[in-house]
Amino acid sequence: MALDVLLGLQWGDEGKGKIVDVLTPNYDVIARFQGGPNAGHTLEFNNIKHVLHTIPSGIFREDTDNVVGNGVVIDPIIFEEEIKKLQAMDVDVNSKLFVSKKAHLILPTHRLLDAASEKAKGKDKIGSTLKGIGPTYMDKTGRNGLRVGDILAADFDERYNELVEKHKGLLSYYEFEYDLSESEKKWFASLETLKSLNLIDSEHQLNNDLKQGKNILAEGAQGTLLDIDFGSYPFVTSSNTITAGTCTGLGIAPNKIDNIIGIFKAYCTRVGSGPFPTELFDETGEKIQKLGHEYGATTGRPRRCGWLDLPALKYAIMINGVTELSMMKADVLSGFDTLKVCTHYSIDGKLYDYMPYDIINAKVEPVYIELKGWHEDITAAESMDELPEALHDYIEFLEKELELPISIVSVGPNRKQTLLRKQYA
Ligand code: GDP
Ligand code: IMO
Ligand code: MG
Numbered sequence: 244m245a246l247d248v249l250l251g252l253q254w255g256d257e258g259k260g261k262i263v264d265v266l267t268p269n270y271d272v273i274a275r276f277q278g279g280p281n282a283g284h285t286l287e288f289n290n291i292k293h294v295l296h297t298i299p300s301g302i303f304r305e306d307t308d309n310v311v312g313n314g315v316v317i318d319p320i321i322f323e324e325e326i327k328k329l330q331a332m333d334v335d336v337n338s339k340l341f342v343s344k345k346a347h348l349i350l351p352t353h354r355l356l357d358a359a360s361e362k363a364k365g366k367d368k369i370g371s372t373l374k375g376i377g378p379t380y381m382d383k384t385g386r387n388g389l390r391v392g393d394i395l396a397a398d399f400d401e402r403y404n405e406l407v408e409k410h411k412g413l414l415s416y417y418e419f420e421y422d423l424s425e426s427e428k429k430w431f432a433s434l435e436t437l438k439s440l441n442l443i444d445s446e447h448q449l450n451n452d453l454k455q456g457k458n459i460l461a462e463g464a465q466g467t468l469l470d471i472d473f474g475s476y477p478f479v480t481s482s483n484t485i486t487a488g489t490c491t492g493l494g495i496a497p498n499k500i501d502n503i504i505g506i507f508k509a510y511c512t513r514v515g516s517g518p519f520p521t522e523l524f525d526e527t528g529e530k531i532q533k534l535g536h537e538y539g540a541t542t543g544r545p546r547r548c549g550w551l552d553l554p555a556l557k558y559a560i561m562i563n564g565v566t567e568l569s570m571m572k573a574d575v576l577s578g579f580d581t582l583k584v585c586t587h588y589s590i591d592g593k594l595y596d597y598m599p600y601d602i603i604n605a606k607v608e609p610v611y612i613e614l615k616g617w618h619e620d621i622t623a624a625e626s627m628d629e630l631p632e633a634l635h636d637y638i639e640f641l642e643k644e645l646e647l648p649i650s651i652v653s654v655g656p657n658r659k660q661t662l663l664r665k666q667y668a
Contacts, residue, residue: 245453245458245459245499245501245502246453246459246460246461246489246493246495246499246500246501247270247458247459247460247461247500247501247502247503247504248460248461248463248486248489248500248502248503248504248563249262249263249266249460249461249462249463249504249506249569250461250462250463250466250467250484250485250486250503250504250505250506250563251463251464251465251466251467251484251505251506251507252466252467252468252505252506252507252556252559252560252563252565252568253466253467253468253507253508253511253512253513253552253555253556253559254465254466254468254469254511254512254513254514254517254519255282255464255465255466255469255513255514256283256466256508256512256514256539256540256546257466257506257507257508257571258285258506258508258569258571258572258653259284259300259462259463259464259506260284260285260286260294260295260300261284261285261286261287261300261571261653261656261658261661262504262506262569262571262651262653262661263284263299263300263301263460263462264286264288264300264301264303264304264658265651265658265661265663266460266504266667267300267301267303267304267307267460268304269458269460269667270301270307270458270459270460271306271307271308271452271457271458271459272301272307272308272309272310272449272452272457272458272459272460273299273300273301273302273307273308273309273310273459273460273462274299274309274310274311274312274445274449274459274460274461274462274493275297275298275299275310275311275312275315275461275462275464275492276312276314276315276461276462276463276488276489276491276492276493277312277314277315277463277464277465277482277483277484277488277492278315278316278376278463278464278465278480278482278484279296279297279315279316279317279318279349279374279376279379279464280296280297280317280318280321280322280349280372280374280376280541281371281372281374281376281464281465281480281541282295282296282297282464282465282541283295283296283539283540283541283542284296284300284462284464284540285540285656286300286303286658287656287657287658288303288657288658288659292656294540294541295325296321296325296541297311297315297317297318297321297322297325298311298322298325298326298329298336298340299311299462300462301460301462302329302334302336302339302340303334307339308339308341308452309339309340309341310341310342310343310443310445310448310449310493311340311341311342311343311346311445312343312346312445312449312492312493312494313343313345313346313445313446313492313493313494314346314482314483314488314491314492314493315343315346315492316346316347316348316349316375316376316379316380316383316482317342317346317347317348317349317391317437318348318349318354318374318375319348319349319430319433319434319436319437320426320429320430320433321374322433322436322437323433323436323437326340326436326440327436336440337439337440337441340440340441341440341441341443341445341448342391342437342440342441342442342443342445343391343442343443343444343445343446344390344391344392344442344443344444344445345390345391345392345444345445345446346390346391347379347380347382347383347388347389347390347391348379348388348389348390348391348393348394349374349375349376349379350375350379350389350403350406350407350410350430351423351426351427351430352378352406352407352410352411352414352423353375353378353379353382353410354373354374354375354378354426355375355410355414355419355421355423356375356377356378356410356413356414356417357371357373357374357375357376357377357378358373358419359413359414359417359419360377360378360417361373362417362419363417367516368516369477369478369479369515369516369517370478370514370515370516370517370544371515372515372539372541372542373542374541376480376481376482377480377481378410379481380481380482381481382406387406387409388406389402389403389406391437391442392442394434394437394438395438395442407423445493445494446493446494446495449493449494449495450494450495453495453499459495461489461492461493461495463484463488463489464484465480465482465484466484466559467484467485467558467559467562467563468513468555468559469484470482470483470484470485470488470562471483471484472485473485473558473562475517475518475598475602475603476603478515478516478517478518478603479517485562485563486500486503486562486563486564502566502567503563503564503565503566503567504565504566504567504568504569504650504651505559505560505563505565505567505568505569505647506568506569506571507551507556507559507568507569507570507571508535508551508570508571508572508575509551509570509571509572509573509575509576509637510531510535510548510549510550510551510572510575510576511548511549511550511551511552511555512535512537512546512547512548512549513546513547513549514539514542514544514545514546514547515544517603518602518603518607519547519549520549520552520554520555520585520588520602520607520609521549521550521551521552521583521585521609522547522548522549523548523549523550527579528547528548528549529548530578531548531549531575531576532545532546532548534575534578535548535572535575550582550583550584550585550609550611551583551584551585551641552585552609553584553585553586553596553644553645554585554586554587554588554595554596554597554598555598556645557596557597557644557645558597558598560645560647565647566647567647567648567649567650567665568641568642568645568647568648568649568650568651569649569650569651569652569653570638570641570649570651570652570653571653572653573621573630573634573637573652573653573654574620574621574622574653574654574655574660576616576617576634576637577617577618577619577620577621578616578618579616579617580615580616581613581614581615581616582613582614582615582616582637583611583612583613583614584611584612584614584640584641585609585610585611586610586611586612586644587609587610588607588608588609588610589607589608589609589610590605590606590607590608591605591606594610614633614636614637614640615633615636616633617631617632617633617634618631619631621634621654622654622655622660624654624662625662626662627652627662627664630652630654630662638652648664648665649664650663650664650665651663651664652664
């Protein structure tokens, strides 16, 4: 019986979907606990690439329940599209997918409010995915939101209209022009698909699963540096992306948590606005972007790229209580004579080994250590022995600095391109 957690230690897109898919055969249940369709989790196997937004990344494996927990926000239109795509591939979604009745609904007007707010911020915009995430979580904490369970209530339309009237007031404050008719029609039609799913009291089901000795893996979305409390506020998402978020987002107590797998890229990327101390603006950044195909899985936007940032990574490890690490995209770093890793920030001549409060406004100079690179193509490696010595040294250096084992090394996007350094079953 265990709840393990897998979550991102950087600014999202670390490769969570891929590793959840790889580890799923060891679990009975995969559960999403926060975020919503701002997430884009990519899985590759049998020469097909899948991008999941709301549905947990265990959906392709046999005999695994997939739970969308209470902490998630759901856009029924996007959810329906995902489900239809899976059904067209003969994935038995209806028997494997469970949705918390307490998960909040993203309304078409939430998406409009997201767009209106971003437009009003102008050059200071967050760079949101425009999926309505912020406004939906605002209605949740403001105690105005609509939840999945509400769609079964007789007065649902009335409650919907009441909330939409509030939103229209806000939209007129923003002087934002819109046409709601089409999206509203689509939204109500998509509720029928939502109604056809297993709508459950997920906190009870998950705790019963644990009692029966089942293993659960909680799948994080976004990353620690986008956390509403501990990320580079205000350039963050609107949920707790960290380990603590699994407890509130699933209704599972902290003492049930066992392993916490922190996942990071061998370098850094960020999509959207906000501080990024090791960002590269030169041809090296372009090279990483090109080799790593660094374009958003949800929005297609190019991802900003930079060297690995140890102060940020150590911070994320501390906040999450990480017990082991998964290093992704090692293959993308093939082809550099030297690699840089940031060990400290220099701000006004003072050295920091953590992210200070005013990171947003401070002029941060990253302090780098240089490590030897490698040129070998490692994408076909099937064991650690096949990796070049310089990559072994890179891994050893990081394990020493981060004081944790790197138990998974990923050398390509495919399910098979994964080197497991410990027994998971
Ligand atoms: P997630 O949001 O954390 O699930 O990550 P994304 O799916 O948004 O972004 C990760 C991208 O990197 C996807 O396109 C993956 O297919 C790809 N990917 C994952 N692991 C590796 C790897 O080890 N090497 C390479 N080259 N690509 C990878
Ligand atoms: P996955 O799960 C990368 C970023 C957006 C923006 C900020 C706020 O695929 O790792 P939001 O739409 O949440 O209000 O946007 O957060 N962001 C992500 N960046 N990966 C994600 O998810 C992200 N989800 C949100 O780019 O900067
Ligand atoms: Mg992603």
